[in-house]
Amino acid sequence: MKAAEVLLLPGWENSGPQHWQSLWEAQHGYRRVEQHDWMRPLRGDWIARLEEVVLAGDRPLVLAAHSLGCILVTAWAGVSRNTARVxxxxxxxxxxxxxxxxxxxxxxxxxxxxxxxxxxxxxxxxRNDPYCTFDRAGELAQAWRSRLVDHGGAGHLNADSGLGSWPRGHALLRDLMNTRENTHGD
Incomplete structure (x- = not known):
């Protein structure tokens, strides 16, 4: 069984050097999906870029998305024929x-x-994200059939939230990867 590769999907304006995604990239060797334009993101372009990266590898993928990156994942999953790679x-x-x-x-x-x-x-x-209410996040989790994790009052869960390398988030990611390895052996 091939080990999964983690793809980091930042949101609008990318993730700065103190963002947990950047810290995970440096600490764990995860790969950021670079977009052509971080400041004026075009949905079709971002979907095409994710598709390109998904098709380029031969390992199973685990996505770690933040903010607009989450919306990208769901938009991509709705049109791609390659979702089985994730x-x-x-x-x-x-x-x-x-x-x-x-x-x-x-x-x-x-x-x-x-x-x-x-x-x-x-x-x-x-519970105090300025870009998405907790209730709305719950609605999205239900629609996507995602398990919802309440992170309390931590803002937008970015560098401004003071998460550092965000061990709690990394534990959630590792749990997802372990579940995959234990139930979807290649």
């Missing part, structure tokens, strides 16, 4: 791109895909 996904602080202020700043990202994901997933949400 073993699991950690979805952290999804951005509610259907909110008026985000819809205006991120045109083309609404509506949010709501089909069940074809792989196991965990959605981690905060």
């Amino acid at each position: 073993a699991a996904a950690l979805l952290v602080a999804p951005a509610d791109t259907e909110r008026v202020e985000l819809r205006e700043r991120l045109p083309g990202w609404a509506p949010i895909a709501r089909q069940p994901l074809p792989f196991p997933s965990v959605l981690v949400a905060s």
Whole structure:
């Protein structure tokens, strides 16, 4: 059985050097999916780029997405024929791109895909995320059939939240990877 590769999917404007995704990349060798334009993200371009990366490898994949990256995962899963290559996904602080202020700043990202994901997933949400209410995150988790994890009042679960390398999140990711290895042996 080949070990899974972790792909990091940052949100709008990428993840800075103190973001848990950047720290995981440095500490664990996970691979960031680089997008062509972090400042003006186009849904179709981001989906195409994720598809390109998914097709390039031969190992099972585990996705670790933040904010707009979560919305990307669900949009991609709704159109790709290659979702079987993904073993699991950690979805952290999804951005509610259907909110008026985000819809205006991120045109083309609404509506949010709501089909069940074809792989196991965990959605981690905060009770005071400025980009998505906890109730809305719960609705998305239910639609995607993701297990919802309440992270309390931790803002947008980014560098400003003071998470550092976010051991709790990494434990959730490792649990997803272990579940995959124990139930989906190659």
